[in-house]
Amino acid sequence: MQFANRVKKVQSSAIRDLLRYGTDPSVISFGGGYPDPQLFPSDKLRAVYETLLCKHAHRALQYTVSDGIPELRAQIAQRMRDDGTSCTADDVLVLHGAQQGLDLVAKMMLEPDDTVVVEDPTFLGATIAFNVFEPRYATVRMDGEGMDMEHLEAVLRVNPSVKLIYTMPDFQNPTGVTMSLARRHRLIELANQFDVLILEDSPYRSLRFEGSHLPTLKSLDTEGRVVFLGSFSKIMAPGLRLGWAVASGDVLGKLARLKLAADTQCSTVNMMAASLFLDTYPIEEHIATVCAAYSRKRGLMFQALDSTFPSSVHYTRAEGGLFTWLTFPDGFDATRFMLDEALPKAKVAYVPGEPFFATTPHINHARFNFSALPEVTITSGMTRLGELLSAYLPHVTTSIEQIA
């Protein structure tokens, strides 16, 4: 049948294949990117839904405007302004998670053979969204300060087909790295110079445990060429599937039309629940509780890495977010090791780094999540894995560094 061959290339579900290992209850999986369900504001959300469906059911269960309910757009704009990004409710589009922003921006920008610049490594969900539109990728080196701006400039200079620079500047998935202030300024300059759009994907931004608050790229935007994506998944709950875009008038209008075309609107009841939650409860207090808990968990993971892992394994000291990124010695195959050693012998899973590289995969990395599991499980799982690795790896002495 003709139509069966007409589907555009879609990266096979690497995330789903990998997360499968997390479903065996005897396995400790550091693979997911889930928030800790113990920290969900369940009672508050229960009260919010109760109020809505008691007092405002006719509105909550009905269709509403495509861009998102006005009060939630205003609240998001207020939070963005409190965070230093100048915007109004008119600049906000409510989305079905930040992931939908990746799809809509790609839809807005990409024709086949256009080039997208991504960090090396980059968020797998982004390449999955972009791949539908068959772009080329140009990857830019990362170090402990994020995307290397000299390398980016060189990439832009030789690639006139670049339409879009995709970056996760805060506690990047998968590496946990945050882009420095100087590089943020330089990134804006380069985007202006080479006339490209910046897609700033920042679902973890509120989850900073330590270090300096840095401005969003959107707040540094001088020509309306940054689209910012935020999410309620990590500060409220993923089950509501709510995120947002902030963009300048013309770009936002185009994204809004694509949102209408894609799925009409987000869930009215969930948008109203998020809005009533923000109205009723101090979200910053809730975020502080979440950050304190994740910071403790991160500390336990780092402790186990320091004390039980061979010194030839390096990791990133993420200042927030959900992840750290491990670099094993050259030639170490993190996928094979997981399948042949870690799963059968230590009953531990993680996400091997390969799928996060958009062009040339490197096999000696892995992403570890520290938010989802209970503290004691983090320590026992990491210790089991560290001991296995210590027995497995040659004893190379190297200091712990930021990613190379």
Added chain:
Amino acid sequence: MQFANRVKKVQSSAIRDLLRYGTDPSVISFGGGYPDPQLFPSDKLRAVYETLLCKHAHRALQYTVSDGIPELRAQIAQRMRDDGTSCTADDVLVLHGAQQGLDLVAKMMLEPDDTVVVEDPTFLGATIAFNVFEPRYATVRMDGEGMDMEHLEAVLRVNPSVKLIYTMPDFQNPTGVTMSLARRHRLIELANQFDVLILEDSPYRSLRFEGSHLPTLKSLDTEGRVVFLGSFSKIMAPGLRLGWAVASGDVLGKLARLKLAADTQCSTVNMMAASLFLDTYPIEEHIATVCAAYSRKRGLMFQALDSTFPSSVHYTRAEGGLFTWLTFPDGFDATRFMLDEALPKAKVAYVPGEPFFATTPHINHARFNFSALPEVTITSGMTRLGELLSAYLPHVTTSIEQIA
């Protein structure tokens, strides 16, 4: 800025512009496609959310599998089987409304310059979704039995670039017309012969007030080339934003990967709410209540059309759904009449028919919704409009017919 010109063509928000007239509280608007909020099962849904967030909050608020929670997929499959369509949970993908199915199928199938066959007129939300992918359109005549199959065959014969036939066979939006059984069989034959996919969009299917139950196209599908789209918006509540696709293995797998890329998953809490609702309450009883109410409203609308409208205005006797479709005499401009006469003089709005024609617009039609407004408002609004039209239109005597 380069990127500002890079957005693909998106039909401007005709629906939104038109629905704007519905926001003036002194205007009686037959323009929307909303279900009656008085009929929402609000108390039951309130109980369902209360139970979920009390007993299952950790799951309801967390991420879940991309295809949809297994119990809801199984319940949808069961309802489809009860409706005569053979399928299992594995053939079901939960969507963010049926609208998302339009986007994902278009994404799966369409390259620029591919042709989509649509009914003439067709659902505006579908062309808005398809336009993002820049197809050509071939329109096929409609009569009281739906798409004209001889015309369709002629269209397929001269258009080798047709990839997709889009149809709303049950109580079509905008005309209210249902495709006859003979044409359903013929449509499957033609799709097989010309090797194209059928997109069967049936959000109103359960809302039949009278006449014979007809099989879905999917149930007649012999080669796995029908994608069926259903929706909970009209049988439960639109605010949950839940619909589904039923498709054969290979096609469903492709749609599932595109769903993952587009927005990861539907709202967990809403999927669990829909599932618990289906488990706890007899949905068919609720649907029967809704059908009885809409049938009464439709009756009042038809009564006003028969008694107060000039006989030169024809309308479709929809056997279910939400809409009837009016045909005014040749040369009558339904948009101008609404703006210059109906709104200022009768304070009545509707949706002029023009945007529902994908290729050549006809100006002498209008879509009227009978589900949303209270009974007394339907009668007074239609009477006001009928009297205005009677004074405005030349007295042409023609019998009431199905659409020409």
